[in-house]
Amino acid sequence: MDKVKLACTSSDGCESQSKTQVDAPADLQDQIRELLCTTLSDTSIMVMQEKLLNMQRSSYYLVIQQEDLIPTTNDQQSIPPLSKTTLWSLIDLGRLQRTVAVARTQVKVLLSLLGLLFQDIISGSQELEAFAVKYNEALKDSDAAASAQQRLQQVHHHVRDFERRIIWNPMPLNLQNQLMSNTAHSPVPRLPASMVLMRPVIFNRDGSKVTHSSVDLCWHLTGEQFPELDQVFKIEVQRFHPAVNEHCQLAKATCQSYSIQVTNLLSDKYYQFSVKRVDAVNLVYGPWSDTLILKTLDVSK
Incomplete structure (x- = not known):
């Protein structure tokens, strides 16, 4: 993946932001400069890119929280702890394979979404930077100013969404079926599962x-x-x-x-x-x- 570097719209923009504390930017140009100098600075972009690359290269494993085992019947009798080997030997292979297939799809969707969010953040910041450079001229076009304001809010939303999903470990997994087969002699526990990122x-x-x-x-x-x-x-x-x-x-x-x-x-x-x-x-x-x-x-x- 190519590295992306974004500069502030002026040579002294970042310095002024770091030296002066303000409650809220006075106008749209200030809001854009603040975004480019903080949330989307060169360093911040590289950190986001590294997080994304790390998730794309990681391995994802299904894990079962045995300490949270809950019987599926009304009998709330506690289930004695099982060894990892014994626990996995009780799982139905066909049901496990179907669960893994569902989980794999979930991972692929998540990685695709993160990639799209990152690309839209980059393209959005570039559009905002171009608008800020030609700010005085762009303000003559009310539609351009409104579009820039909307794009600014969209980029902020995508950054929050990206950061919320990028640290999702362990990932909860909603099982569509029980992993253990039903038996007539003992209650079948529900197996709370999640995915961990290695x-x-x-x-x-x-x-x-x-x-x-x-x-x-x-x-x-x-x-x-x-x-x-x-x-x-x-x-x-x-x-x-x-x-x-x-x-x-x-x-x-x-x-x-x-x-x-x-x-x-x-x-x-x-x-x-x-x-x-x-x-x-x-x-x-x-x-x-x-x-x-x-x-x-x-x-x-």
Whole structure:
């Protein structure tokens, strides 16, 4: 995604906004300048863009809050805690697949909506900036001024909507059907479920080491300060021919750490490596994988 940078409509506009506290802008031009210098400043736009990119690259998983299990009958007897393995073994696979399909659609709709909101925020701010530059001339056209005022309110609304949805984690999920099959011997609990967002996996470019026959790879999760435990990753290795853009599949592996060494490579050859979270039964949506192309050293040199 291309980075978008927006400037204030005047060189001293932002400085005056930061130095002077005002209760409300005196006119439409001031309102537009305030928006461009605060909510839609260069830094704010880049932060919004990074949040959107993070959500687009994240993996989404279905989770069940067992502590909130509620019997579906009038018998309000508490249900003893179950292990995670036991709980998932009781879930009907067909019902789970239908639930995951519904949840996947919900994620795709949300990501599409966020993308549209972001693009409309950018285009709206550009329109407002152009109006502010020609403010005195534009005021002669009452329709243009009214349109700009309406666009200003629309941009504010879209920014609030974007920020409200971008931090939606965990995401509530309204189940259309029970995940457990009915039994004649025991009440079937309703399973409160939601989706959690797991951060994207990114290669550490500077941490990779290459020899004539091996490559040391390492990666991290975006925004993390400390590695998350119990994470499993999938690594794929392909020989890559950049001149003809061809790939030759070589190997796949899973890894429970944040690094791996790939050996038995040919010298002076290009290889493409990819890393992603390993698929799981409760994975709803997670197409993102990071790729890295490296060339092994020439053994003759």
